[in-house]
Amino acid sequence: MLSFLNTEIAFKGRSNKELNQSFFLFKMMGYPSLVKYGKGFLRFAFKVQLPIRGIIKKTIYKQFCGGENINECNHVINELYGGYHVGTILDYSAEGEAIEASFEYCKNEVLKTIALAKGNRRIPFSVFKITGLARFELLVKVQAKEELSAEESLEFDRVKARIEELCKAAADSDVRIFMDGEETWIQKVIDEIAEEMIVRYNKEKAIVFNTIQLYRNDRILYLKEQILNARNLGYFYGVKLVRGAYMEKERKRAQVNAYDSPINKTKEETDRLFNKAITICIENIDSVNFCAGTHNETSCLHLTQMMAQRGIKNNDHRVYFAQLFGMSNHISFNLAAEGYNVAKYVPYGPVEKLLPYLIRRAKENTSIAGQTGRELRLIITEKRRRDTMEKSRITP
Template sequence: MRARSRPTPKSSANVTRFLETLFTGYLRQPYWFRPIPTLQPFFMSPASPTQAPPISFEDTRVAFASKSDVQLRKVYALFAAMNNGTLVKTGSGLMKSALKWGLPGTKFLIKHSIFEQFCGGETIAECRPVTNELGKYNIGTILDYSVEGEGSDRSYDHTRDEILATIDEAHRSKHIPFSVFKVTGVANVAILEKIQAGKLLTPQEEAAHARAVARVDALCARAHQHGVRLFVDAEESWFQHTIDLLAYDMMAKYNRETAIVWNTYQLYRHDRLDALKAAHDTAAEAGYFIGAKLVRGAYMEKEARVAKQRGYDNPINPTKNATDALYDESLQYCVDHIDRISICAGTHNEASSLLLTQLMQQAGLAPNDPRVWFAQLYGMSDNLTYNLANAGYNTAKYLPYGPVAAVMPYLLRRADENTAISGQSSREFLLIQKEIRRRQGR
């Protein structure tokens, strides 16, 4: 049997050097270390019902008002590193190896660098300072338990209990407007896929699926009991329809008075606006409300690969422009049917965010209309979140949490996505650089 390799002194030093760079925020930029005035929270007066103040997503004074000198430097260093695709790839491998080898200080360095940037903590309690800080700027928090399940009933039950705890936390806190979960966190993926394919389940599979449905129902029932909105996250297309049907069943049961259960629509799929329209028609006929979180999508490469392997047409739009157009058309559809559909624009796209503010004004909707929300990931696109909140719009940050090692897959995806999304890291980097220079009076 081959012995597991151990870190060499050189590899250990490389790991430590990489993590220390992220932790300290030191990238040989001398002007970072000159005094920078700390800004205090500030906001405009509430907007009138239909006339919000003009929004500029270039306003870094608002976007980074919550960041101190040191925090801004650390974030600058992190996005500078994430601008480099080779460094991200190498650093990701080093971090995984460091955790695997148990190198001293690894967890501490990760927790106070990339983890601190994109996550709230390891537990709900650790997230509270972040939740309260966001709340000072009229920004809500969406606690997102980001630990991937192990595929056992014990794991599914644990995830259910953790999501129930986030719902209870939302009920207690005025700063937490939503909870969120993935169906695959409480249900067997193979069974979901088998149902979508129209295959018969064995008695054991039927029993397992019944337990999964009961877990989902328990989450929705608790959310309804406490009046907490609950997102059902979107997943891969080969079992998404099963998730849709489950979400609609829960909507029919719990969305009679208002939108408690919200489904998620990935608009990089060419069929999702049609799915939203069909869901709206059914809801209108049956007398319940729709909650719709609109995103572009998170599994593009995987979708293309699986479609090719299985011999069916790729469900993803042929171009980014097509996805952008479909997303914006979906925003328009939701606003046109706001009497039945509540909407959350889960996007880092400035054009789509601005469009939704314009559609709201055209429809005579107040910026703080409770049926319309904007959401971004914690640690990203603060120029959107803080400027929207400052103008009076309902905004929230997805705040992942969980044990450092267990959340690493999520963190590495964030790093990869920032590198892969055209200009995303560069955009974040330049905005932070602009704010540093503004504070320096340049």
């Protein structure tokens, strides 16, 4: 029976020492002021080359990242698959300078992840973000339909060529590839390119997956349209469903520029739309392959219930669950133990280049109004369970 309360499975691979380290880390991240000032301190410390790299790598980096390069991620890939039957999605998350050399470097990294994923059931997807391959301001200009200079047009051609190269490599290697979702003021460009790639490469099976963010109030309509197109034109629609990561930024921009925020007014509405999107995908499963990228237990349960109702097997290749490495193992490992397809995003890259990613994770785990965060609560439950076990072994 599926239960997300089973912390024994969730922390099976963690020794008491490792569990205590995670406890300490999440406890620290629980203090909003520590995260707020820690963020500035970290940036400063790296800038003036204080010797903190080692400490970061052994603590927060170890919790949320696989390694500095693909080779360093091998132990994580093996542990996830060998220990739990959970796949890895290698995510080159380095945020570098917005120059052509960085974009080419990033593209080559993603090509390496595709090559490693070929025929490798431990790595069920590859992934990229367009902003890893393109200058953000260029994408903004394209979406706003501003006139591009001759140089910018060539620059945009190179962006499209990089994406084409990645999708083609994925298709040639029979590896599914996610295009991550980003801010609404560049998302239209991402959608248009993704739609083109999906039509081209998803004729026989779903290879290219776009991302739909359900914190947006217009995305159910978009999802339905995309599925209808796939049905009418006879290809498979690939999609990753997420709630969305840029809520504050989106709302702030809408306010500053005096337009209606595209974000739902409440969390409940986002939850409702996310679960509705799951239902729509399941109802159209003959032409949709999808992945629920979420740490929300209710949404994961909703998906398992929908699958059961429709007679879809737990391990049906068309449905995946995904969580981020270092978070929500109680969901990932318990789902996998029941035979569902599960994968973890495993970010990798040099420590200093993953700082923005680490800061986002720290902020996400900061306590709201003094409440204990989700991860910390789970660690405390598991510590108590182990203590009780220990005591019952000692007591005659």
